């Protein structure tokens with residue numbers, strides 16, 4: 001007789017095997033949407049983004065893998081004029097109109113106390129909390145690594161639900177933390193403008209490093 005955990009593991013293996021047998025690869029259009037034709041955007045149409053679209057974005061982004069299933073990313077969606085007024089002074093001058101004209105700007109943060117959720121998120125390791133509880137360096141490294149990974153999933157998920165995206169790290173993290181995360185364990189990582197782009201504001205595509213410049217096979 002299998003206990004419940006073993007039964008769940010077995011069911012997951014069957015699901016994964018069935019999925020693998022489908023031998024899926026991405027349709028070329030999907031690759032255009034997510035990577036090869038998608039651009040970083042700086043100007044925005046006067047067209048709203050619904051809460052349902054933001055929820056659909058998160059439901060996709062949350063499935064990206066993080067170490068020990070830590071999921072340290074936290075998000076504030078800045079939409080109202082009041083919230084934009086608070087964010088604006090934290091940004092480098094050149095980034096202010098990009099945020100101001102975007103219907104939504106996501107502040108992507110990471111929670112240094114992400115480990116409090118590990119009993120639920122990573123039950124296989126009963127001592128997972130202990131790894132981070134009294135080790136601020138390990139907590140910081142893991143929160144930043146996995147929060148940043150989740151930020152990348154977030155941008156691709158946004159594209160997947162039909163949004164245009166423009167990330168920004170040109171701002172004062174300390175100011176954002178003071179304004180939005182004072183007295184909490186959250187730290188700002190980067191910002192993502194979301195909406196439907198005004199394509200007249202983009203620049204030429206810049207070069208990418210080649211496989212040979214970047215990759216080595218040993």
Ligand SMILES: Cc1cc2nc3c(=O)[nH]c(=O)nc-3n(C[C@H](O)[C@H](O)[C@H](O)COP(=O)(O)O)c2cc1C
Pocket residue numbers: 038039040041042095167168169170171190205206
């Ligand atoms: C994490 C991150 C931070 C960025 N910060 C800024 C920024 O502060 N201001 C800005 O104008 N562009 C910013 N960018 C945009 C990049 O310069 C742009 O994504 C890159 O040149 C590739 O452009 P492409 O996607 O159109 O090819 C940022 C992009 C990322 C991913």
